[in-house]
Amino acid sequence: MKLSKRRSLVATSLMLATLVHGCGRAVxxxxxxxxxxxxxxxxxxxxxxxxxxxxxxxxxxxxxxxxxxxxxDVDPLRPGPYAGYDTVEYALPAAADTSVLADGTLVDVRGIAWLPKSANPNEKFPVILLFTGNHSSCGILPADPNDPRVDFSVEFRLTGACPTGLIEAPSHKGYEYLARALTSYGFAVISINPNRGVQGFNNTASTVDRSYILARAALLRKHVSYLKVGFVRAAALDFQQLGLLGHSRGGDTMRAFYNTYKEPAEFQVKAIYELAPIDAGSGKSFDAPAIPWGVMIPACDGDVSSFQGINPYRRMLAQKSSTSLLSIVTLAGANHNYFNTEWPTSDARICEGDQQELWDYKAPLSPEGISRQATALKGVKGSATQRNLAQAFVTAFFRANVGDKKDPTVNRFLDPRYSLPKVLTDTANIQREFLDSNTGLIxxxxxxxxxxxxxxxxxxxxxxxxxxxxxxxxxxxxxxxxxxxxxxxxxxxxxxxxxxxxxxxxxxxxxxxxxxxxxxxxxxxxxxxxxxxxxxxxxxxxxxxxxxxxxxxxxxxxxxxxxxxxxxxxxxxxxxxxxxxxxxxxxxxxxxxxxxxxxxxxxxxxxxxxxxxxxxxxxxxQSKIEHPVRTFTPIALQEPREANRITRQTSIEAAGVSQEDWERLKAASLIQR
Incomplete structure (x- = not known):
C-alpha cells in the first residue's frame, strides 16, 4: 500500500539569515x-x-x-561486590622541590586513600588517582550548620596554616561519594591535597604555566613515587592499571601528567575522565588520543563557562588522532562546584536556556554569604542529584576501561545508541557524543x-x-x-x-x-x-x-x-x-x-x-546493537508532541540573589578555576 500525503503547501520566502529566538524578538x-x-x-x-x-x-x-x-531498567548507582572500604590519610613534611615549583616554594605530599575491603589480604587493586580543582584553601564555618562553609583565604599555600578563626578547606575529600562507588567495584581511589604550594593562586609572574598545571602534574608524580614505596598500603596498589580522574584544573592536570610522564615500568595510564575541566592552563593543549578519554560538561557551569572541557574531544576528532574511545556527557542544570561536596557555594546563579537547576537556585544568601560577598545559598550545600549523575558515569567509565576485570560493554552508558537508565533521565536532561575508534568509521x-x-x-x-x-x-x-x-x-x-x-x-x-x-x-x-x-x-x-x-x-x-x-x-x-x-x-x-x-x-x-x-x-x-528480548519503543511517522517536564514553559522565577548582588559577587571573586 502506498504512503499517501495530503498537504496544503505553504508559500513562504526563504530567508537564510532569519532565525527564531527563544525570547520571541529580534536582536x-x-x-x-x-x-x-x-x-x-x-x-x-x-x-x-x-x-x-x-x-x-x-x-x-x-x-x-x-x-x-x-x-x-538498570540501576547505575547500585554498588559493586566489595562491601566497605578502608580510609588511610598520609602526609609528608613540606619541603622545597624545584621540579614542582622552581621558585623554591614549599610543597607537601598529603592525600587520602580509600581502599576496598577484601577477603584476600594479598589482592592488588587498580588505582584511580584523583586531582581536585583550584579553590581557596581556608574558610569560615557558618553559624547555622545547615548553611555552607565559605572559603576565601589562600594563605595556606605559603604558610601551611590558616589565619586565626578559619579552617582548612579539604577540597580533596569532597569526592568520597565517588570513592565509595569505585571501591565497591574493586578500585583503590587516592585523592591529592594540593593546598600547600599550588592551590588558590595563578602564576602571574610567568607566561608559562599560569594555572600551575605543570606544577600540579609534577606534584602528582611526587605522590606516585611515595605511594609506590612509602605508603603503608603500597602492596595493595596496582599502578600498571591506573586511571586518572580530575575536576576543573585537575582535569587539565591529568592530561598534562599523561603526556609528560611516560614511565611504563613505573605505571601505565589506562584511561582519563574529567569533570568540568579547563584546557591549556599551562599554555599548551594536551590530549590523550591513545587511551579511553571522557569528559562530563555541566551545562550550567558558572566558572568554566566557555566549556573548555570539550576542546580535547574536538581536537582529537578533527585530527582523527584517537585510536581509542572518546566521550562527552553534558548534564543540563549542573554547575561547576557541586561535583565536590567540599565546594558548597554555588558558582552559577541561574541556568540558561532549557535547563532546570539541579539545586535550590531560589534560596537567598546565607549570613556568611552576605558578609563575605560569597555565593553561599541559605540551606544549600550542594546537589545530590548532580553527584548521583556524576557517580553513574564516572563509575561506568572506569569499570569499562581500567583493571584486569574491566568490562568494555559498560561503555554503552556513554553510547547514544543505547537508552540511558530511566533513573537518570527522570532526574536531568543528558546529552551524549561518543566515538569508539575500534568500531566507528569517521x-x-x-x-x-x-x-x-x-x-x-x-x-x-x-x-x-x-x-x-x-x-x-x-x-x-x-x-x-x-x-x-x-x-x-x-x-x-x-x-x-x-x-x-x-x-x-x-x-x-x-x-x-x-x-x-x-x-x-x-x-x-x-x-x-x-x-x-x-x-x-x-x-x-x-x-x-x-x-x-x-x-x-x-x-x-x-x-x-x-x-x-x-x-x-x-x-x-x-x-x-x-x-x-x-x-x-x-x-x-x-x-x-x-x-x-x-x-x-x-x-x-x-x-x-x-x-x-x-x-x-x-x-x-559497525558494532551491532544488542537489544533486550522484550518490548521496545517503535519508530513512527508521527510523534505526539508532549511538553518536556523539565523544560520551562513559563518565565523563570527570580532567584534569591539579585542581579546586582550577583554582579557584585562576581567582581569580588579573585579566583578563576
Whole structure:
C-alpha cells in the first residue's frame, strides 16, 4: 500500500539569515567571527491543514527500533561486590622541590586513600588517582550548620596554616561519594591535597604555566613515587592499571601528567575522565588520543563557562588522532562546584536556556554569604542529584576501561545508541557524543544541496585551529520546500553491514546576552523530518527528528560573562540502520534499499521555526546493537508532541540573589578555576 500525503503547501520566502529566538524578538547578535549579523523574524504563514496521513506501508516500518533499551531498567548507582572500604590519610613534611615549583616554594605530599575491603589480604587493586580543582584553601564555618562553609583565604599555600578563626578547606575529600562507588567495584581511589604550594593562586609572574598545571602534574608524580614505596598500603596498589580522574584544573592536570610522564615500568595510564575541566592552563593543549578519554560538561557551569572541557574531544576528532574511545556527557542544570561536596557555594546563579537547576537556585544568601560577598545559598550545600549523575558515569567509565576485570560493554552508558537508565533521565536532561575508534568509521560531508544552510566553523580558542565544520540552518515556517541534504557518499555507499549513522546536532536560539535569564521563557518544541536518499534521488519514508534527539535549546547565547565564545553543546541523532534492513519503505511504499545511499535529507516541515547546527563529520558504527528480548519503543511517522517536564514553559522565577548582588559577587571573586 502506498504512503499517501495530503498537504496544503505553504508559500513562504526563504530567508537564510532569519532565525527564531527563544525570547520571541529580534536582536542584533555578534557571532563567533565577531561579524555583525542582523536577524529578523517575520510573521510566519502557517497552513490550516498541514497533515500526514499514512494509509499503512506494506513494509514493517513500525518494527524499526529507535535505540536499544537494554539498560533502561538498570540501576547505575547500585554498588559493586566489595562491601566497605578502608580510609588511610598520609602526609609528608613540606619541603622545597624545584621540579614542582622552581621558585623554591614549599610543597607537601598529603592525600587520602580509600581502599576496598577484601577477603584476600594479598589482592592488588587498580588505582584511580584523583586531582581536585583550584579553590581557596581556608574558610569560615557558618553559624547555622545547615548553611555552607565559605572559603576565601589562600594563605595556606605559603604558610601551611590558616589565619586565626578559619579552617582548612579539604577540597580533596569532597569526592568520597565517588570513592565509595569505585571501591565497591574493586578500585583503590587516592585523592591529592594540593593546598600547600599550588592551590588558590595563578602564576602571574610567568607566561608559562599560569594555572600551575605543570606544577600540579609534577606534584602528582611526587605522590606516585611515595605511594609506590612509602605508603603503608603500597602492596595493595596496582599502578600498571591506573586511571586518572580530575575536576576543573585537575582535569587539565591529568592530561598534562599523561603526556609528560611516560614511565611504563613505573605505571601505565589506562584511561582519563574529567569533570568540568579547563584546557591549556599551562599554555599548551594536551590530549590523550591513545587511551579511553571522557569528559562530563555541566551545562550550567558558572566558572568554566566557555566549556573548555570539550576542546580535547574536538581536537582529537578533527585530527582523527584517537585510536581509542572518546566521550562527552553534558548534564543540563549542573554547575561547576557541586561535583565536590567540599565546594558548597554555588558558582552559577541561574541556568540558561532549557535547563532546570539541579539545586535550590531560589534560596537567598546565607549570613556568611552576605558578609563575605560569597555565593553561599541559605540551606544549600550542594546537589545530590548532580553527584548521583556524576557517580553513574564516572563509575561506568572506569569499570569499562581500567583493571584486569574491566568490562568494555559498560561503555554503552556513554553510547547514544543505547537508552540511558530511566533513573537518570527522570532526574536531568543528558546529552551524549561518543566515538569508539575500534568500531566507528569517521565520515565527512563531501557535498550538499538544498534551499537552506550556511557554513559555520568553530575554532580551538588556544591554537586557533579549525576543530569543527558545521552547517547552520534556520527557518521561519514549516514547508516541504525548506530542506538541506548532506551528501557523504556522492557515488553511493552500501550500508547493509553498518549498525548506525551517528549525526551530531546542536540547537541554539538566542535570548538575551545577559547573566540573568529570568525574562527568557522556555523554547518552543522543535521537530523536522529526516530521509535517507540514494544516488538516484529516491527518498525513504520520513522519520521525525525528535525521536532520535530531544533538540533542546540548552544554552541560548553565544558568549559568556567574560566575553568568551561559548561552543555549541552537541547531542547525537543515531539512525538505527541495522534495524532498517528489510523494513524501510520509500515515499511510495516500495522497499528502500541501503546498498547505494548518498546521504541524508533534513526537511523542515514540522514546527514553526528554529536554528540548528549539523556537524559535517559523522560516524558510522559497525558494532551491532544488542537489544533486550522484550518490548521496545517503535519508530513512527508521527510523534505526539508532549511538553518536556523539565523544560520551562513559563518565565523563570527570580532567584534569591539579585542581579546586582550577583554582579557584585562576581567582581569580588579573585579566583578563576
Amino acid at each position: 542584533n547578535e555578534k557571532n563567533y567571527r565577531d561579524v555583525e549579523r542582523e536577524t529578523t523574524i517575520p510573521s510566519p504563514v502557517i497552513a490550516d491543514d498541514v497533515t500526514i496521513s499514512p494509509e499503512g506501508p506494506t513494509l514493517d516500518f513500525a518494527a524499526i527500533r529507535i535505540r536499544s533499551e537494554l539498560y533502561r 565520515m565527512d560531508e563531501l557535498e550538499s544541496n538544498g534551499t537552506v544552510g550556511a557554513e559555520y566553523n568553530e575554532y580551538d580558542p588556544f591554537s586557533l585551529s579549525l576543530v569543527r565544520r558545521l552547517t547552520e540552518i534556520s527557518w521561519n515556517s514549516p514547508s516541504e520546500q525548506t530542506w538541506y541534504q548532506a551528501n557523504l557518499w556522492p557515488e553511493g555507499k552500501d550500508l547493509n553491514t553498518i549498525a548506525a549513522i551517528n549525526i551530531p546536532i546542536a540547537r541554539r536560539e538566542i535570548c538575551d546576552s545577559v547573566l540573568a535569564q529570568e525574562t527568557c521563557s522556555g523554547s518552543p518544541d522543535l521537530n523536522f523530518s529526516l530521509q535517507l536518499v540514494d544516488v538516484d534521488g529516491k527518498l525513504s519514508a520520513p522519520f521525525k527528528a525528535r525521536q532520535f534527539a530531544p533538540l533542546r535549546n540548552i544554552v541560548n547565547r553565544t558568549r559568556d560573562v567574560f566575553g568568551n565564545y561559548i561552543p555549541l553543546l552537541f547531542d547525537t541523532m543515531t539512525l538505527p540502520v541495522q534495524d532498517m534492513l528489510g523494513k524501510l519503505p520509500d515515499i511510495d511504499g516500495k522497499p528502500f534499499t541501503l546498498d547505494r545511499v548518498k546521504g541524508v535529507r533534513f526537511v523542515f516541515d514540522q514546527t514553526k521555526g528554529g536554528r540548528i547546527y549539523l556537524a559535517k563529520r559523522w560516524t558510522l558504527d
